[in-house]
Amino acid sequence: MKLFHFSEDPNITYFETHVPKTNSKEQPFVWAIDEGHAPHYYFPRECPRVAFWSSSETTDDDLNRFFGHTSVNRIIAIETSWLKRIRETQLYAYKLPSETFECHDANAGYYASRTAVTPLSVEPVGDLLERLVQTNIELRITPSLWKLRDEIINSSVSFSIIRMRNASI
Incomplete structure (x- = not known):
């Protein structure tokens, strides 16, 4: 299994466990994301985004509603x-x-370690938009994410909603 951490800092030599600023009741962990997610x-760390995908739980209505106009x-x-x-x-x-x-949230691809971690390697991601194009993931650009977020959380699609505290009002 490949696990990653993404950062705008190219000089991290050691990842310490920490309690997330957004969830002070959480235990201290080192966080990672799996290869599929x-x-x-x-994206820049603070960039708000809504990622969503179909799964076996997705209804035909939601498949048509969210993916009926795309091949991804x-x-x-x-x-x-x-x-x-x-x-x-x-x-x-x-x-x-x-x-x-250990897997912390399989749907979102989150993994957590209770101990500090030394990275195996670090590489520049390169042109972020080009990397997204290479993944066959559709990128949507919209003035506000809020309406989409509301539709997604009330649907049967799988999703990960990241940094919405930074989204436009």
Whole structure:
């Protein structure tokens, strides 16, 4: 299993466990994302985004509603105001050893380690939009994510909603 951490900092030599700022009741972990969900993180860290995909749980109505006009089964939506920053961001992919990680949320691809981790390697991601194109994931750019978010969370599609606290009102 390949696990990753994405950062705009190319000089991380050690990942310490920490409690997420957004969930102070959580235990301290080192967080990682699996390879299948890694494209959800081909963005600047603070960029709000809504990723959604079909699964065996997705109803025919929702398949038609969200995917009836595209040939992909995974879509990531961002806000228009973030496009320039995405184009300018230098992002780095840290490959992490999987031995100490446990699945925390299979749907979102989140893994957590209770112990500090030394990365195995770090590589620049390169042009973020080009990397997304290579994954066969549709990228949607919209002025606001809120209506889409509301539709997604009330549907049968699988989803990961990231950094919505930074979304436009």
